[in-house]
Structures are given as C-alpha cells and as structure tokens.
Amino acid sequence: MNPTSPVPAGRSTFQIDEIGYRILEVLRDNGRISIAALAQEIGISRSSAYSRVDALARAGVITGYSARIDPARAGLGICALVFVTVHPQTWPAFLEAIREMPEIESAKITTGEHDVMMLIRARGVETIHTFVVDVIAALPQVKSVETVLVLDEIFDRGSLLPTDLAERDGAVVERGLMRYTRTNPDRPSRA
Numbered sequence: 001m002n003p004t005s006p007v008p009a010g011r012s013t014f015q016i017d018e019i020g021y022r023i024l025e026v027l028r029d030n031g032r033i034s035i036a037a038l039a040q041e042i043g044i045s046r047s048s049a050y051s052r053v054d055a056l057a058r059a060g061v062i063t064g065y066s067a068r069i070d071p072a073r074a075g076l077g078i079c080a081l082v083f084v085t086v087h088p089q090t091w092p093a094f095l096e097a098i099r100e101m102p103e104i105e106s107a108k109i110t111t112g113e114h115d116v117m118m119l120i121r122a123r124g125v126e127t128i129h130t131f132v133v134d135v136i137a138a139l140p141q142v143k144s145v146e147t148v149l150v151l152d153e154i155f156d157r158g159s160l161l162p163t164d165l166a167e168r169d170g171a172v173v174e175r176g177l178m179r180y181t182r183t184n185p186d187r188p189s190r191a
Helices: 018-029 035-042 046-058 091-099 125-136
Strands: 078-086 104-109 116-122 142-150
Touching: 018 035, 018 046, 035 046, 078 125, 091 116, 116 125, 125 142
Parallel strands: none
Antiparallel strands: 078 116, 078 142, 104 116
C-alpha cells in the first residue's frame, strides 16, 4: 500500500509498539519538540527517535504538524453540523466538490438517515445559511440537507490514540439502547 494513500476507516496497516505510542503522545502534546528532547523524554537514542518518527510519517500515521487554533478567537465564531444525503451513483463528484470548499473543517461518511456529516465554520449565522443553501444544497448530487447550529463546543480531544482509551470491565450492555433514525421509506429517490 502506498504510504500516502488514505487507509480506510477502521483499518490499520502499520504496527505500533509501546514506544511508538509514547512518541505519538509526546508529539501530539508538543509537535515542536526537538528529536533530542523527544529521545530523552522517551528514553531512547536520538537515532532511534529519528528513525521511528520517520517510519511513522512514511506509514501515514503522522500526517503533519500544525498549531492548534481557537476558531472563535480567530474570527470564526459560528459552527454548524451539516448532514447531507447524497444521490446514489454521484459520490465521486460530490466528494470532489466538497474537498474544494475551505468552509468545511471536516467531513465524515456516516450510517443512519444521512450519508455525510460535515463540520463548517463561519463568521456569522447568515454566512452559514448562505453557504448551506446556495452552495451545499445547490450541488446536483445532494438529495437533502439538515443543518444543526452548535451552541457551544465543550471539548475537542484532537487525535485520540488507543493508549488514551480506558480498559472497561466486561459490563453487559443491553442491546437496543442506542437510537437509530430509520430512513423515511416515502423519501423520493433519484433513479
């Protein structure tokens, strides 16, 4: 597999050991740390730290380094989730179109009533409205759109690692406690 090609969600092709996860934890918290300081913090040699970071980058585990920015303080005080249902057979054109839109911070393919969930940001509600109605809903691949304004962002963990997740006891959970919204069978479809 080409290390620069995207790995399908839920799939891992690169084995990461305990030291690799520790490197990722340190880099996640301080992407500007020097290799020498990283090696010292992890307890490995500089050459080992360098080769491990390089291997993680080549494998696509490390995708880049950037500053964390508070969108509201940077001028984008309004955030919305946009749920889109796409006409079948139009996915490639839809994905190509939304990749070119800088207003979309993230897009995720989902299960349930809608096909895609997008997080968008803007300076004001009117800008969100204009973008959703005049740009997203106007795409010929879009069957329906539902927009939810975000009132407050409580936290964003950024990049989670398996080492962040707590081990849970084997508590038995009753099936059916999750709510699923079924697709309306009367919803018109494009043939």
